[in-house]
Amino acid sequence: MAFNKSLAGYFDDIQHIGMPTDDLKATVDFYAGLGFKMQGNFDTDNQGNQVVFMIVGHLTLEIWTGDGAVHETGAINHISLNTSDADAAFKAAKDAGYNLKDAEVQHLDFWDHGIKFFNIAGPNDETIEFCEIVKG
Structure with a gap:
C-alpha cells in the first residue's frame, strides 16, 4: 500500500512494549x-x-x-510509540490511509491525567499504538 502522507513527526520515541x-x-x-x-x-x-x-x-x-x-x-x-498529540496523529493516520484498528482516539485513566491512544495495523498485521500520556 502506498501512503500519501507520512506519520513522521507525530511520534518521538518508543513508549512501551505491551504483552498480556x-x-x-x-x-x-x-x-x-x-x-x-x-x-x-x-x-x-x-x-x-x-x-x-x-x-x-x-x-x-x-x-x-x-x-x-x-x-x-x-x-x-503491541509496540507503542510516544506522541504528544494523539488526536493530531490519529487524524494524520486516517488522512494518510493507514489501517486504523480504532474508530477514534481511546482514553484510559492511567497515570495522573490519563492517556490517549489509538492503534494501526502494520503490513504484517502487527499492532502499532500511538500513545499520549496526558500532561496536567
Whole structure:
C-alpha cells in the first residue's frame, strides 16, 4: 500500500512494549529479576484485572491480565510509540490511509491525567499504538 502522507513527526520515541500475562506476579518477578522496576500498577476493569508498567533504562514494558498470554513466539501484543498529540496523529493516520484498528482516539485513566491512544495495523498485521500520556 502506498501512503500519501507520512506519520513522521507525530511520534518521538518508543513508549512501551505491551504483552498480556496469565500470571502477573510471576511475570513481574521475572522482569524484576532482569532489573526492571515497577513504575505503575492500575486496575483495568474493576474485576481484578491489572496492568503494570515496568522500566529499565529507556525500555518500558506494559504487562496486563485479562486477555490471556500467547505462550509462543508472538507473545508481544503491541509496540507503542510516544506522541504528544494523539488526536493530531490519529487524524494524520486516517488522512494518510493507514489501517486504523480504532474508530477514534481511546482514553484510559492511567497515570495522573490519563492517556490517549489509538492503534494501526502494520503490513504484517502487527499492532502499532500511538500513545499520549496526558500532561496536567
